[in-house]
Amino acid sequence: MSIPVVDFGAYSLDRKDVLLDEPTHSLSQELRKAFVDVGFVFLTNTGVTQEEVDRAMEVSKKFFLQPDELKRPFRRGNFANSPNHGWVSLETESLNPRRPGDLKEAFNSSSLHPDIKWPSGAALGFQEIQTSFFLRCKELSLRVLRVMAHSLGLDPEVFLSAHRFIGCEVVRDVYAQVPEAGDHFHGSPSDVQGRGEVSAPSEVHDHLLGLLHVDKEVVLSAPTLQLFHLLPVVGLVVVSDPSHHSCVIRETSRIRQLGCIAEQSCVSRVNRRGLSTQPWGELVLRVMEEEETSWILTDCGLSVRKSRTQLHRVKLISPSVVSFWTRVCEEMASSVDLFLPICILVRVHSDVDAVLDVGHDQSLEALHDYRGEGYRPIVIQACHCGRFGDGDDHVAVFRQVGTAACWREVLKMSVSTSADENGTTLRSLYYPPVNSEKAKEGQLRCGEHSDYGSITLLFQNNEGLQVRRRSGEFICVPTIPGAILINIADLMQRWTADVFVSVLHRVLLPPAGDSSTRQSLAFFVHPDDEALITCCDGSNKYPPVTAGAYLIKRLSDTYGQG
Ligand SMILES: O=C(O)CCC(=O)C(=O)O
Numbered sequence: 220m221s222i223p224v225v226d227f228g229a230y231s232l233d234r235k236d237v238l239l240d241e242p243t244h245s246l247s248q249e250l251r252k253a254f255v256d257v258g259f260v261f262l263t264n265t266g267v268t269q270e271e272v273d274r275a276m277e278v279s280k281k282f283f284l285q286p287d288e289l290k291r292p293f294r295r296g297n298f299a300n301s302p303n304h305g306w307v308s309l310e311t312e313s314l315n316p317r318r319p320g321d322l323k324e325a326f327n328s329s330s331l332h333p334d335i336k337w338p339s340g341a342a343l344g345f346q347e348i349q350t351s352f353f354l355r356c357k358e359l360s361l362r363v364l365r366v367m368a369h370s371l372g373l374d375p376e377v378f379l380s381a382h383r384f385i386g387c388e389v390v391r392d393v394y395a396q397v398p399e400a401g402d403h404f405h406g407s408p409s410d411v412q413g414r415g416e417v418s419a420p421s422e423v424h425d426h427l428l429g430l431l432h433v434d435k436e437v438v439l440s441a442p443t444l445q446l447f448h449l450l451p452v453v454g455l456v457v458v459s460d461p462s463h464h465s466c467v468i469r470e471t472s473r474i475r476q477l478g479c480i481a482e483q484s485c486v487s488r489v490n491r492r493g494l495s496t497q498p499w500g501e502l503v504l505r506v507m508e509e510e511e512t513s514w515i516l517t518d519c520g521l522s523v524r525k526s527r528t529q530l531h532r533v534k535l536i537s538p539s540v541v542s543f544w545t546r547v548c549e550e551m552a553s554s555v556d557l558f559l560p561i562c563i564l565v566r567v568h569s570d571v572d573a574v575l576d577v578g579h580d581q582s583l584e585a586l587h588d589y590r591g592e593g594y595r596p597i598v599i600q601a602c603h604c605g606r607f608g609d610g611d612d613h614v615a616v617f618r619q620v621g622t623a624a625c626w627r628e629v630l631k632m633s634v635s636t637s638a639d640e641n642g643t644t645l646r647s648l649y650y651p652p653v654n655s656e657k658a659k660e661g662q663l664r665c666g667e668h669s670d671y672g673s674i675t676l677l678f679q680n681n682e683g684l685q686v687r688r689r690s691g692e693f694i695c696v697p698t699i700p701g702a703i704l705i706n707i708a709d710l711m712q713r714w715t716a717d718v719f720v721s722v723l724h725r726v727l728l729p730p731a732g733d734s735s736t737r738q739s740l741a742f743f744v745h746p747d748d749e750a751l752i753t754c755c756d757g758s759n760k761y762p763p764v765t766a767g768a769y770l771i772k773r774l775s776d777t778y779g780q781g
């Protein structure tokens with residue numbers, strides 16, 4: 220039996236609204252049959268374009284074709300918080316340990332953390348292209364996982380809810396780790412609002428966020444900057460580096476298109492608690508009029524600084540303020556029923572220049588406009604259920620939740636640590652020309668193996684891949700233009716108690732005398748590290764395992780300890 224080809228058009232990335240629909244019965248059943256019988260399927264009409272694939276392969280090839288000394292700084296193992304991220308050199312890895320090292324090079328993009336150093340130079344645009352391809356694959360994977368759940372008659376969220384952190388850096392609930400009460404920070408007692416606040420760890424007070432709150436439409440000018448025309452936005456962060464001017468201007472005009480997030484709701488919350496007497500807009504306007512370089516706005520716990528090159532910087536100075544705002548945000552978010560998912564795009568550099576943008580899920584689309592700018596998306600997955608009533612003021616609701624979400628993310632960012640909590644990896648593979656006389660006995664381009672996670676998306680530009688059938692023999696996999704090969708990986712087989720099968724596959728050497736290269740892009744989807752994988756039929760066929768522990772074990776089997 221060959222690999223089935225299934226039309227995924229009904230769930231294509233081009234269709235934005237589709238996640239609310241039940242997958243069609245025939246799509247579910249075709250997918251199910253492929254994953255039960257073969258473990259592999261070709262999906263057509265996914266919405267991922269050939270152009271996107273070509274771009275990702277092209278920039279990868281430019282990276283691989285460089286001399287090794289230029290690639291070495293990016294070696295896998297060099298990234299402290301992301302051990303699987305980086306370059307894997309030729310013959311380093313034996314996916315079948317009984318064979319000599321695979322004749323391939325790879326680059327694993329496992330972390331989108333803004334502090335990760337990416338290849339540049341010859342591979343100009345590498346980070347942006349890999350990141351945007353990663354995010355496209357992520358979106359498609361989530362759709363596939365949804366259809367897979369449906370095909371098994373399971374709750375459509377069963378797989379999705381264990382894949383919430385693909386491509387997100389860790390945002391651990393650091394507050395929970397910190398002891399009760401007390402302000403261990405600099406700042407006068409008047410900064411501390413309320414009682415029994417949980418204090419935040421020390422990273423917070425060093426973390427400078429440039430927040431600018433504008434209540435009315437205003438024009439700001441500063442000595443070294445052009446005019447900025449800002450609409451009322453909460454969470455708009457002004458970049459301090461003059462080289463980013465145009466970026467700020469573009470940003471503000473985009474926010475205008477998306478609609479504005481007014482802070483009125485925040486203000487009323489603040490007032491109700493007696494913590495602030497003024498709308499923030501006024502505070503900011505006051506700041507702008509003043510000539511001094513620094514203020515402490517004790518009534519809302521923020522300090523504001525102003526310098527020649529920075530419009531304004533607002534520093535979160537007190538842990539109680541941080542937790543206060545977090546709580547406000549959470550209350551606001553939970554008090555409003557909202558149907559829209561919210562997407563926040565954040566650009567953060569280590570010197571804490573940031574631009575926030577809050578929008579509804581169409582922002583996901585807008586995300587692609589940011590490819591070249593190093594934006595980091597934070598998508599708030601947990602959208603609030605319920606629908607707008609007829610009489611609801613949609614904009615007001617959206618503003619409230621957007622504001623809350625925005626703040627929450629800013630605050631989380633300010634205390635986040637830098638590890639990742641989902642092992643999903645976009646792996647770019649390059650198989651150089653092979654001199655078959657020099658190849659070692661039994662050596663392959665990629666030895667027999669099955670993948671480790673939930674599913675794998677594979678894009679290939681040339682033949683060579685083989686998949687093992689149930690009967691034991693290997694069959695050649697064709698390349699079908701525009702189609703994506705998707706396979707079940709080991710954790711998914713466990714999860715489905717062997718209903719879906721994860722099968723061995725390999726990449727052969729080209730025939731003698733054929734000096735062609737091969738490239739592929741494999742998107743290995745993993746559940747979140749903390750997700751406990753138990754058989755979804757309720758059986759005990761496999762003991763529960765956390766996805767993170769399972770992945771570590773599999774990687775260490777492949778690469779050896781360390
Ligand atoms: O390059 C290919 O086509 C296959 C790669 C693969 O299976 C893997 O890296 O897991």
Ligand SMILES: [Fe+2]
Nearest residue numbers: 668669670724
């Ligand atoms: Fe594989």
